Amino acid sequence: MTIEPLLKALAAALAGEGPAVQIMAGPAGAAEFKLIPDAELGLPAGHAADIAAVVLTSGSTGQPKRTLLSVDALAAxxxxxxxALGAEGQWLLALPAHYVAGLQVLVxxxxxxxxxxxxxxxxxxxAEAFTASAGELTDTVRYTxxxxxxxxxxxxxxxxxxLTALRRFNAILLGGAPASPVLLEAARGAGINVVTTYGMSETxxxxxxxxxxxxGVHVALRDGRIRLGGDVVAAGYLGDPALTSAAFFDEELDGGPVRWYQTGDLGEWDGEGRLRVLGRVDDVIISGGLKISAAAVERGLQRVRGVREVFVGGVDDAEWGQRVAAMVVASCTPEEVRAGAAAVLEPHLVPKTVVLVxxxxxxxxxxxxxxxILARLADAAAEAAPTQTRARPRTTS
Structure with a gap:
């Protein structure tokens, strides 16, 4: 796939010699881009030229937004x-270029x-395409x-x-979604240097x-909610000043002003002083009056033998309000998943609905x-509801 026109436009934007670049998904996954004139950025005079890229958020947790990334933020x-990696090197672009992780490979x-x-x-x-592409890298230091x-x-x-192709990389950055301990253990046990990353388009x-x-990056927790600050933080959202004001703010610290982004994630510090991301603020299932963290259920299911990937969410339930449901990639049956979950989770955390895919x-x-995923889980829960209702034991007063 040719990437030369896009690289040329990005190079000009990063050098302050061209307008901002917005990459879009083209036909059959190909990357297309357009140039955003300064007048369309909606920034104060003298600041528009600082913007090098406009990145669409994934929309996985809400309405996609167009994030403004400056030259300084991308450079930082x-x-x-x-x-962090110890050296610059040659990169393999294995993700779509129109999202921030793909854009960053090019930058x-x-x-x-x-x-x-x-x-x-x-x-x-x-795997075949990845292996072939990995073999094309010629630099002695390689990343993806x-x-x-x-x-x-x-x-x-x-x-x-x-496996040989994976081992060719000095480091593989892994992000975009939580990685299970089982996956990380398998990768590192195979001699692959995996570095987990946390961030978003706004950083x-x-x-x-x-x-x-x-x-140069700051991390703060306020009521358990993660805030990220520093030069990597975006200028805001294109065409949405209200949303920009709600998500970004500036604060004076000892070293000077710091720009912050208020994430939608919960976190904590572990015993080694490292940030542990616990899940999204709004990723809470309320079942029978109990608040259940979908991330906590996912972490439990990832400990079940045979489970490789898992997604947990809440689906509507006439009696409980919501019920815990899980879509699982595993080498075991749904019944074995539930039995394994019951051994490591409290009873109210065990998924009522398990869909194997x-x-x-x-x-x-x-x-x-x-x-x-949530639509399919809701369908599965609805189909099982009559059976589960009949199976529920009666209580007497």
């Missing part, structure tokens, strides 16, 4: 990544002066960014060539690596398609 993110390459290799995603993400679904599929591919992508903020439905980014 690229430098922080190079410091880091431009700042490093290396040529990225672009994986052809028109036939979808496959993946999401957990992609890494899971690569590790379960029976070809020895796939130029991942800005916390393995629980540690990149150089060969693969989780995903967006073009590789993130789970929440809308599609």
């Amino acid at each position: 993110s690229s430098m922080g990544t190079a410091i 880091r390459s431009l700042f490093a002066g290396t040529r990225p290799w672009v994986m052809d995603l028109r036939g979808g993400f496959t 960014s993946l999401v957990p679904t992609q890494l899971t599929r690569l590790l379960t591919d029976p070809s020895a060539a796939t 130029c992508g991942g800005c916390v690596y393995d629980g540690v903020p990149l150089d 060969p693969e989780l439905p995903v967006l073009s980014t590789g993130k789970p398609d929440r809308a599609a």
Whole structure:
């Protein structure tokens, strides 16, 4: 796939010699882009030229937004990544370029002066295509960014060539969705250097690596909610000043002014002082008056033998308000999943509905398609509801 026109436009924007670039999804997964004139950015005079890229959020948890990323923010993110990884290098683009993780592969390459290799995603993400693309990298230092679904599929591919391709990378950044401990243990046990990342479009992508903020990035917890600050934070949202004001704010710290982004995630510090992301603020299931964290249920299910991938959500229930439901990729049966969950979770956390699938439905980014999964879980719960109602024991007063 040719990427030269896009790289040229990005290079001009990063050098302050061209308008901002917005990358869009083209036919069959190809990347297309358009240039955003300064007048359309809606920023004060003198600030529009600072914007290098306009990135669409994934829309996996709400309405997609167009995030404004400045030259300085992208430069700070690229430098922080190079410091964290120990060197700049050549990158393989294995994600769609129109989302921030894909854009960052191109931006880091431009700042490093290396040529990225672009994986052809028109036939979808496959182990064969990944292996072939990995073999094209010529630099002695090689990186790529993946999401957990992609890494899971690569590790379960029976070809020895796939494992060899994974080991060619000095580091594989893994983000976009929580990675299960089982997946991370399998990857690192196979000799693959996986670095987990946390961040979003509003922070130029991942800005916390393995629980540690990149150089120059601030992390704060307010009532358990994660705030991310520093030079990597976006200028705001294109055409939505109200939403910008609600999500971003500036604060004076000892070293000077810091721009912050209020995430929608909950977190805590672990015993080593690393950030642990617990799940989304709004990712709470209320069943029978109890508040249940979907992320907590996912973490429990990931401990069940045979479970490879899992998505947990709430579906409507006439009696309980909501019920816990899970879509699972596993080598065991739904009954075995529930039995295993009952051994590691409190009774009210065990999913009432379990749907077994060969693969989780995903967006073009590789993130789970929440809308599609929740719709299928709701259908499964509705079909099972009459049977479950009949099976519920009666109580006497």
